[in-house]
Amino acid sequence: MRVLGGRPARRARRIGALVVGVVLAGGVLAGCGGSSGATATASSPVDPDLGKVTTDADGVQEVTLQTEDDYVFNPDHFTVAPGKVRLTVTNVAKQLTHDFRFTPGKAPGAISAEIPLLAPGDSRTIEFTVTAPGDYPFECSFHVQLGQTGTMTVNG
Numbered sequence: 001m002r003v004l005g006g007r008p009a010r011r012a013r014r015i016g017a018l019v020v021g022v023v024l025a026g027g028v029l030a031g032c033g034g035s036s037g038a039t040a041t042a043s044s045p046v047d048p049d050l051g052k053v054t055t056d057a058d059g060v061q062e063v064t065l066q067t068e069d070d071y072v073f074n075p076d077h078f079t080v081a082p083g084k085v086r087l088t089v090t091n092v093a094k095q096l097t098h099d100f101r102f103t104p105g106k107a108p109g110a111i112s113a114e115i116p117l118l119a120p121g122d123s124r125t126i127e128f129t130v131t132a133p134g135d136y137p138f139e140c141s142f143h144v145q146l147g148q149t150g151t152m153t154v155n156g
């Protein structure tokens with residue numbers, strides 16, 4: 001006596017595909033989780049001027065962010081006025097390499113300036129000009145899944 005017709009078999013195949021999809025997604029997530037072996041140094045000095053926007057003699061706004069052996073920008077938000085910006089990112093990490101870019105397609109104006117690679121101990125400076133007011137999300141493209149993102153606000 002046949003119990004299974006064509007339909008249940010087809011459904012079983014579909015469930016199988018679903019399971020494969022879930023397993024793949026799980027694998028990707030686990031891969032991103034990666035090394036949690038990095039030891040946080042409690043003694044790393046925190047510069048009180050981090051994220052503070054100052055204006056130099058030429059009218060260029062200057063701001064410095066810091067990255068460490070974790071997945072945050074310190075600070076993860078700063079505000080500038082329309083005009084020229086000189087942004088420095090300093091990586092005081094002992095282990096982690098980061099980068100810095102404005103998240104493509106997420107801002108009122110495109111900023112192509114980026115720091116493609118910021119090795120432990122490195123500091124890099126980029127300059128760009130902003131005109132359109134609004135929020136400009138930025139990220140470390142290596143660790144964006146781990147929440148290493150931030151926002152630059154351009155005042156209107």
Ligand SMILES: [Cu+2]
Nearest residue numbers: 098140143148
């Ligand atoms: Cu990073």
